[in-house]
Amino acid sequence: MEFAIILLWLGCVLTFTATKHQKLLSYRLSKSAVWSVFALFIVVSWFFMAVDYPFISAGLMVLLCIMMMWIIVVLAHGHSKLKLLPFTAVGVVLSTALVQLGGM
Numbered sequence: 001m002e003f004a005i006i007l008l009w010l011g012c013v014l015t016f017t018a019t020k021h022q023k024l025l026s027y028r029l030s031k032s033a034v035w036s037v038f039a040l041f042i043v044v045s046w047f048f049m050a051v052d053y054p055f056i057s058a059g060l061m062v063l064l065c066i067m068m069m070w071i072i073v074v075l076a077h078g079h080s081k082l083k084l085l086p087f088t089a090v091g092v093v094l095s096t097a098l099v100q101l102g103g104m
Contacts, residue, residue, distance in 0.1 A: 004048035005065060005095045011041035012069040013088050022077065024084040042066070069095075 016022050018034040042062060049058035072091070080087065 001049065001052055002096050002099050004045035004062075005099050006092050007041040007045045007048075008062065008065045009069055009091045009095045010088065011038040011045075012066060012073050013084075013091065014038055016070075016073050016077065017084070024077070024082075024087060 013024075014029070014034050015038050017025055018029045018031045020028060022028070045065075046058055046062050049061050052058075053061060069091075076091075077087070082090070
């Protein structure tokens, strides 16, 4: 479960780095490459969550996590001045802590 959440967080941060509004990197990443990796992360996360939950419920959990993480990425990026690595590391730690505490 933790690995699935980490993959989703990394995928959400990657998709954000492909937008023109990001300031985590000095350049934008390729949209087609980023979205391909994001789609792969979604599928892999879905299968990891399907170990603990029924397949449809796992899909809904993936969708819920993506929506939550995109909002967190945008709001946190607007209020923090962190670069890519610290920003991603903080998100991984908080997401993993949320899973370990039973929030997901």
